[in-house]
Amino acid sequence: MRDRTTAARLDRATCAALVTAVLMPVALGLIFFYVPNDADQGFSQRIFYFHVPIAMTTYALFAWGALNAARYLWTGDLSLDLRSYVPMHLGVIFGTLTLVTGSFWAKVSWGTWWYWGSTELNTFLIIFLFYCAYFMLRFSVDPGEKRARYSAVYALLGVGLIPISVLAVHLGQDVIHPITFTDHGAQMDGSMLFTFLMALAAMLSLAVAMYLVELRGKRLDEQVTRLRRLAEGTR
Amino acid sequence: MNRRAFVALVRKDLVLELRGSEVVLAMVTFVVASFVLFRFGLGGGRTAGGTRAATGLLWVAIVFTAMLALARTFAREREHAIWDGLLAAPIDRALIWLARSCSTFVFLVAVQVVALPAFWLFFLQDGPAPAYGVLVAAALLADVGIAALGSLVAGLASAGRAREVLLPVLYLPFAIPLVLGAVSATTGTIPPQTSGLHTLERLGYLALYDTVFVLFGWGLFEFVVED
Numbered sequence: 173m174r175d176r177t178t179a180a181r182l183d184r185a186t187c188a189a190l191v192t193a194v195l196m197p198v199a200l201g202l203i204f205f206y207v208p209n210d211a212d213q214g215f216s217q218r219i220f221y222f223h224v225p226i227a228m229t230t231y232a233l234f235a236w237g238a239l240n241a242a243r244y245l246w247t248g249d250l251s252l253d254l255r256s257y258v259p260m261h262l263g264v265i266f267g268t269l270t271l272v273t274g275s276f277w278a279k280v281s282w283g284t285w286w287y288w289g290s291t292e293l294n295t296f297l298i299i300f301l302f303y304c305a306y307f308m309l310r311f312s313v314d315p316g317e318k319r320a321r322y323s324a325v326y327a328l329l330g331v332g333l334i335p336i337s338v339l340a341v342h343l344g345q346d347v348i349h350p351i352t353f354t355d356h357g358a359q360m361d362g363s364m365l366f367t368f369l370m371a372l373a374a375m376l377s378l379a380v381a382m383y384l385v386e387l388r389g390k391r392l393d394e395q396v397t398r399l400r401r402l403a404e405g406t407r
Numbered sequence: 408m409n410r411r412a413f414v415a416l417v418r419k420d421l422v423l424e425l426r427g428s429e430v431v432l433a434m435v436t437f438v439v440a441s442f443v444l445f446r447f448g449l450g451g452g453r454t455a456g457g458t459r460a461a462t463g464l465l466w467v468a469i470v471f472t473a474m475l476a477l478a479r480t481f482a483r484e485r486e487h488a489i490w491d492g493l494l495a496a497p498i499d500r501a502l503i504w505l506a507r508s509c510s511t512f513v514f515l516v517a518v519q520v521v522a523l524p525a526f527w528l529f530f531l532q533d534g535p536a537p538a539y540g541v542l543v544a545a546a547l548l549a550d551v552g553i554a555a556l557g558s559l560v561a562g563l564a565s566a567g568r569a570r571e572v573l574l575p576v577l578y579l580p581f582a583i584p585l586v587l588g589a590v591s592a593t594t595g596t597i598p599p600q601t602s603g604l605h606t607l608e609r610l611g612y613l614a615l616y617d618t619v620f621v622l623f624g625w626g627l628f629e630f631v632v633e634d
Contacts, residue, residue, distance in 0.1 A: 298583045298584065308576045309567060309573065322563050329559075329627070332623050333581060335619075339615070340587040343591045343608075
């Protein structure tokens, strides 16, 4: 008989994958065949519809990871450790994509692969380095309650680091990064905004599907390890 | 807060240092040697990049030397089982962090008494004199941030494998905004960049950094030493 909780998780992962399978081709179609060229940057501006949704998804993943880290420290429920680790892991993958797409966009727009005067690029780089360090800590402590606790503490420090880094980078710099979302709303026309929102929805659903699949894989891995230990103990 | 326990913990760190001279001496030697290395590496005459580049070198050297101190003090406690004694003591865990932060702060100030004049001598002696009061305030504020967050992160790193490598890896992402703020504040003390409003803004940023990470350290350290 199938475990009901496993079946529920399987359904959610499959649903998320199906939604992604629909949204992603639609978003790609809109980006390449529907949305008009940008008046200033031309065709190359289309990288915006990849770069910004990926960056926003990265932040969402890190926020979800930090929230679960706080919940773990509060409740001591060890299952929350994986719910904190998996979004961090995916966040680093999406973060790498953000840096790569941002770098390409910088080359096309500003003629340089990296611009040290950009608040967004530099803040993102600091945060990305922080989350890479998270894995160094996690893999240097043996699995168990202690590793979960240390990882959660370090993940929560990132919540302090993000606003502090934004302020630090703002301290003495010239802004050339394009500002699309201002206090007066999105600075783009209706078709562009629609395409952007579709691309964001596709990227978020991809992240959710990856999160659910990886979470299930890690849980199975833990169960196999536990069973193997039990088998070795009875031998 | 148990004031007597706090004083005893800080005293313990300072007495250990006075008897062994393991940390501060190493820090001073490291920071002065770094300046010499940078000076030779950058060649003669004025530093390329001017005052900002020079103050950048100053703060990078200070951050590295702080990591040296943090790694050594935690390693010493593990080696001599002092850590086990601290955990067995009936004191608030946050006090252990606070005491460690205070002793690290004292070590940093002691190092800067030598490092700042040496820095001036090596890099900026031909230029105009800085605003000493602001320079000292910036250095003290940056030291609080380094000590508070460094003590928390060193506690995390000390329990992992390859802890000597782990501490810099864990700490450096946090050092980037601190170094940005400290360099900005220090550069602002040196004419002609001095500007009252900007100076206040930069010192305010360092104070904010300190407040945020002091609160994090106070709240989270108990989870680092739960064993």
